[in-house]
Amino acid sequence: MTGGGACGLTLWRDPPGEGSWNMAADEGLAQFAEQTGRVLMRLYGWQPATLSLGSFQQAATLGDVPQVAGWPVVRRSSGGGTLVHGTDLTYGLAVPTGHPWGRRAEDLYAAVHSALVEVLRERGLAARLATPVSTQAAEEFFCFNRRSFGDVVIERASDAAGDDKVLGSAQRRLAGVVLQHGSLLLRRHPEMTGAGSHPGIEDLAGDRDVGTAAVIDQWLERLADRLGGGLVENAGSSWKSHAVDLAPRAARYASSAWLNRR
Template identity: 30%
Template sequence: MTALADREWRLITDEIRDGQTQMALEEIAAQTAIEDGVRTVRVYSWEPSTLSLGYRQDADTVDWEFCERNGIDVTRRQTGGGGIYHDRHADISYTIVAPADEVPGDLMDCYALFCEPILDAFERMGVDADFAGTEQSSIYEPSCYLRDINPAHDIVAPASAATRARKISGNAQYRQRDVVIQHGSLSYDREPARHVGAFDTELETETFTDRVTSIRQEGGIDREEAVETLSAALGDWCDAANGGWRDDELEDARELAARKYGTDPWVRNREVPDVPER
């Protein structure tokens, strides 16, 4: 438990939702933190399967025909980095939202703080995971899991394998209206054909499996237990009460998803619509 635990936090173990709604909910959670003083930690899953592009990622790196053929939606995150393939089985995602004046102003210090419950969750799962001890060079820049491995925010396993450790989690932050939002992807299982196929590249699937590992491979637990463990670690970290989205938050998220995260101008060109005040 951290010093953040003396504030009001809610833990949301969320329903499975489409990618554009998941991204919209993060913006709504940021507004709630600022306006109502309620901070959020949550664990969530994606359906249909979704490729989330990094903020500055070129849409031409996507194999749009592959995604359409395989029922993979495409949205764009507010955070940078490469694209990540998500689905309701292979990926487990989380979000932490807190006012910026309550957390370290230094980016690396904030990563260290916000990744504490993630590393704790891996330990509880029996996965030998930690921040990467050494950098690894990029294999394919448009893919988050195949980019360079950065000791500041990339988590690898088994950590004891040093330079042979493989990526198991990517984490990213952004600041919006005096609030910090961190989200991340934990690899529960590997879907190399879809991870690689979603991009316009000729990479072999072995390239992905050589760089990436998973909770299932390293810890051998089932997905439901992994989700429960991550939720418990996040909740214990900030002493969060079990909670859920308010009706007005869900309504605002649906509107924002339809106006922004689910639209071609945002997904393909980063064109941001005007956002009315609540």
């Protein structure tokens, strides 16, 4: 694909799965997007609750964070900091590099995240895109303690003491395709404490019902509109049942060699 024509957004909504299978499925999704020239997206959860490390994070740093002891861990192929999965909605979005959204990292972040900002603001949440900060933010262990261009944050209502990040994304850029991972935090994880504990959109809505399912649907519809070809849902069919070579890919992501490669 070279011109980024109106191909729309092809979507799979997958049931929660283990970390290694989720990473394997996204890798397969990226390969399929490259082969077909289509923009593909997979939405999924995690069972059991899992931590995902960024591609360049040192596995040894896990020992410095006591609240993550005992949690399953998988290393992503994408960058960024550690994500706490279990009460979030994760997406894998695969965009061929010839697509207009595929060239610059910021363009893809902006396209995906600004659509969510619009929906959240219509629901009364003070959402906005984070403004660029220095690369020192990359030192934080947890992704949601970092702020970088395009993160979706919600300004705190009462004390004007900052904001809470609710959507962070990270990319793996391959020769023919960009895989963007993102985590939309729905609610605070009950088993995570300290620096790894963050409120989700349902917590930040207070007494109001934010309407999570509708927020997600509207976000996806806007994303598809921006792509210009509509939303193509693969209802009743998970990507995992469609993908090939999942088992060997999952075995690699589950291996200690992959986890401890840095």
